[in-house]
Amino acid sequence: MSSAIWSVDDHLEDILAAIRPLDPIELHLLDAQGCVLVEDVTVPVALPPFDNSSMDGYAVRVADVRGATEEFPAVLTVVGDVAAGGGWAPAVGPGQAARIMTGAPLPPGAEAVVPVEWTDGGTGGGAATAMLPAQAAPEGASGEVRVHRPVDEGAYIRPRGSDVMAGDLALVRGTVLGPPQIGLLAAIGRATVRVRPRPRVVVLSTGSELMQPGESLAEGRIYDSNSYALAAAARDAGALAYRVGAVTDDADTLRATIEDQLIRADLLVTTGGVSVGAYDVVKEALSGVGELTAGELTAGGPDADDPADGAPGGPGAQRPGGVVDFRTIAMQPGKPQGFGTIGPDHTPLLALPGNPVSSYVSFELFVRPAIRALMGLEDLHRPRVRAELKADGPLSSPPGKRQFLRGRYDPDSGTVTPVGGAGSHLVAALAHADCLLVVPEHDTALQPGAGVDVVLLG
Ligand SMILES: Nc1nc2c(c(=O)[nH]1)N[C@H]1C(S)=C(S)[C@@H](COP(=O)(O)OP(=O)(O)OC[C@H]3O[C@@H](n4cnc5c(N)ncnc54)[C@H](O)[C@@H]3O)O[C@H]1N2
Ligand code: MOO
Secondary structure (H helix, E strand, O other), rough: OOOOOOOOHHHHHHHHHOOOOOOOEEHHHHHOOOEEEEEOOOOOOOOOOOOOOOOOOEEEOOOHHHOOOOOOEEEEEEEEOOOOOHHHHOOOOOOEEEEOOOEEEOOOOOOOOEHHHOOOOOOOOOOOOOOOOOOOHHHOOOOOEEOOOOOOOOOOOOOOOOEHHHHOOOEOOEEEHHHHHHHHHHHOOOOEEEEEEEEEEEEEEEEEOEEEOOOOOOOOOOOOOHHHHHHHHHOOOOEEEEEEEEOOHHHHHHHHHHHHHHHHEEEEEEOOOOOOOOOHHHHHHHHHHHHOOOHHHHHOOOOOHHHHEEOOOOOOOEEEOEEEEEEOOOEOOOOOEEEEEOOOOOOOEEEOOOHHHHHHHHHHHHHHHHHHHOOOOOOOOOOEEEEEEEEOOOEEOOOOOOOEEEEEEEEOOOEEEOOOOOOOEEEEEEEEHOOOEOOOOOOOOOOOOOOOEEEEEO
């Protein structure tokens, strides 16, 4: 265990220094949602691939409808239907029109489209509001149509390549694939794409006092909320989360459980058991190579001979034998933390404190950026704003620690109001907060009206 006190920033830096983005894989489009593209994608075929109609109407020659009015319509012969997806399109000669549907290719000879509302729809009556369905009224594809208005050349036609041309760069590497980007990839015919995958994050809670929601609560027990909150937070950060609820306070059981989970983990998160109590199992199970019986877990520990591996006693110091380094961080909540890499694949493991608010705040500050770094995202952090403290009285903060209070941010007034107190057991207050107020290490009191940094939670 490191004896020096680590700052929040040094602890985060140490974690991020050990994280490498996951190797890219080819994924189906929807599985790639939220992932970072690792290839430049060029457009293989123009979009749209052919000139097509933007309206249901009639494909016409411009000269035939010049000067047309409702009183003196242009009367054209309907030579057939052009439906979207249909193969054959009738040619439109002088004095002719083809009935055309939105998205259907412009037939040869036609120069513009007249919307059906500007015609009689082939009924011989007044202005149409719609076409009749082809099956119910097949005669609509023939006969005559009266056109009530002229159109210019190209009217209601979406030209080939007016969206993107073949050879254009559709998306550049580094793009995060949201719904519109996935839509574009599909539109240009890509079924799969090369991205960095979502990290698989195993969330494991520890504590013999824990019961699972749905069970009836026994004397002296509490429900395991951490594994749920953190699995949800991991998903929210972009990961595939696997929740492992409540391992009892037994070091061998915990080591065996972690070893079992390594196969499906790109990152492991534990909660509880990192403080100074007699049953602090995570620390007991993972703090020293000498105590490890599970061979797998020893394999990824920092190499004592490698100066790059860091050391006890603070950032950059040696950690001989310590698979996971347990530290004190100058923050509240979240003081006790563990971090290391374990197993044959050097899987990163973050051991968070058990108090529910502590574990959640620790997740936000350390695990979320780690997940985003594994995904290859550049922007690792939640947005921060400066706000004015709105409170009945001054807020006190422990000296030398960065405090993260829960609050509600009002973007209209630019103010932030604390929700609940500083206690790290206050889950209800946390559930009503939408931000963290950051009180710097050197501030021991924050007056109402003072400026404060606010981390906006999603
Ligand atoms: N003598 C000292 N005691 C404590 C210190 C200290 O410096 N000296 N630090 C305190 C701080 S700060 C924290 S934070 C906690 C961290 O404790 P652990 O990580 O060892 O966590 P536990 O003891 O297992 O649990 C703490 C608390 O949280 C509840 N808990 C745990 N897991 C869950 C869960 N999955 N869902 C809901 N609640 C959970 C647990 O019942 C305890 O009440 O240590 C302080 N003590
Ligand atoms: O650090 Mo503990 O997380 O203050 O409650």
